[in-house]
Every structure is written in C-alpha cells, then in structure tokens.
Amino acid sequence: xxxxxxxxxxxxxxxxxxxxxxxxxxxxxxxxxxxxxxxxxxxxxxxxxxxxxxxxxxxxxxxxxxxxxxxxxxxxxxxxxxxxxxxxxxxxxxxxxxxxxxxxxxxxxxxxxxxxxxxxxxxxxxxxxxxxxxxxxxxxxxxxxxxxxxxxxxxxxxxxxxxxxxxxxxxxxxxxxxxxxxxxxxxx
Numbered sequence: 036x037x038x039x040x041x042x043x044x045x046x047x048x049x050x051x052x053x054x055x056x057x058x059x060x061x062x063x064x065x066x067x068x069x070x071x072x073x074x075x076x077x078x079x080x081x082x083x084x085x086x087x088x089x090x091x092x093x094x095x096x097x098x099x100x101x102x103x104x105x106x107x108x109x110x111x112x113x114x115x116x117x118x119x120x121x122x123x124x125x126x127x128x129x130x131x132x133x134x135x136x137x138x139x140x141x142x143x144x145x146x147x148x149x150x151x152x153x154x155x156x157x158x159x160x161x162x163x164x165x166x167x168x169x170x171x172x173x174x175x176x177x178x179x180x181x182x183x184x185x186x187x188x189x190x191x192x193x194x195x196x197x198x199x200x201x202x203x204x205x206x207x208x209x210x211x212x213x214x215x216x217x218x219x220x221x222x223x
C-alpha cells in the first residue's frame with residue numbers, strides 16, 4: 036500500500052467511512068505487532084499493544100499530517116505506547132527474543148552441524164544478554180535501524196529527537212554492545 040493510498044484512506048476515515056481504516060490495519064498489522072513484540076517481549080503483550088496502537092492511531096487520525104509518511108507516524112505511536120507500557124510495568128524487556136522466532140530472521144538460526152548450532156545459539160544468547168544491558172534509548176534506536184530498516188530521519192521523528200542524536204545513539208549503542216561482548220568473551 037503506497038503512502039498516497041494510505042492518505043486517501045485516512046481522508047475517507049475522517050469523512051466518516053470507518054471501514055476505510057481496515058486496509059491500513061492489514062498493511063501495518065504484522066510490522067506493528069513485531070515491533071511491539073520486540074519491545075514488550077511476550078506475544079500476548081504485543082498483541083494487546085498492537086491492537087491498542089491501532090485504536091490510538093484511529094482516534095488520532097485528525098492529527099496526522101499528510102505531508103509526512105504515515106508509517107513514521109504510526110510507528111511513533113507504537114514505540115511511545117510500548118515504552119509507556121514498560122514504564123507502567125517498571126521493567127524493561129528484551130526485544131531481541133523475537134529475532135529467533137521471526138520468519139524474516141531465520142538466517143540467524145540456520146546451521147549445518149551440531150558445532151554450528153551450539154556456536155550460533157551461544158552467539159545469540161550473548162547478543163541478547165548484551166542488548167538487554169543497554170539503556171532503552173539505545174535499544175530502541177538500534178532496533179528501529181537494524182530490524183525495521185528506518186532511516187535516521189524516520190527514527191528521529193519516531194523518537195522525537197534530532198537526527199544527529201539518532202546517529203549518536205546508534206554509535207554509542209553499537210560501541211556499548213561491542214564492549215559488553217568483548218568483556219563476555221574474556222570471561223569464557
């Protein structure tokens with residue numbers, strides 16, 4: 036679904052055709068769910084959050100500016116809603132658990148021998164543990180960049196931060212990951 040088609044559907048919704056929102060939900064449903072799953076960790080929490088994101092976005096359609104991409108707008112709602120849930124629960128969750136379950140990332144678990152399986156499993160666990168130690172803003176920026184493929188500008192829009200801050204968060208997050216993984220490697 037192109038942004039122009041989404042904008043047309045939004046205009047129809049605003050003019051009273053509530054069923055025009057259904058194609059938007061279908062188009063973004065999987066990606067919003069996966070984003071929520073990465074941030075919230077459990078499938079049930081992710082399903083609930085994704086549903087709430089669509090309700091919030093529908094109720095806020097009048098605030099959408101058609102000069103921008105709808106995907107950036109709805110992902111911003113999804114990130115903010117998920118972070119709000121995490122704050123209410125007063126705990127942070129690991130968003131990388133979904134990587135090993137996601138069909139889009141099956142290459143991460145592909146292995147040909149028992150040694151490969153063990154090595155791959157160990158690497159994933161080390162990476163998940165290292166990412167889990169990162170502050171939320173680093174994890175969110177890294178996930179939006181490397182898992183969702185958003186540009187720095189889009190990440191800045193989603194997180195409400197300047198583009199150069201996005202670059203700094205990603206660089207610092209990668210450096211922190213590298214250091215944590217080096218420390219772990221030294222203790223083995």
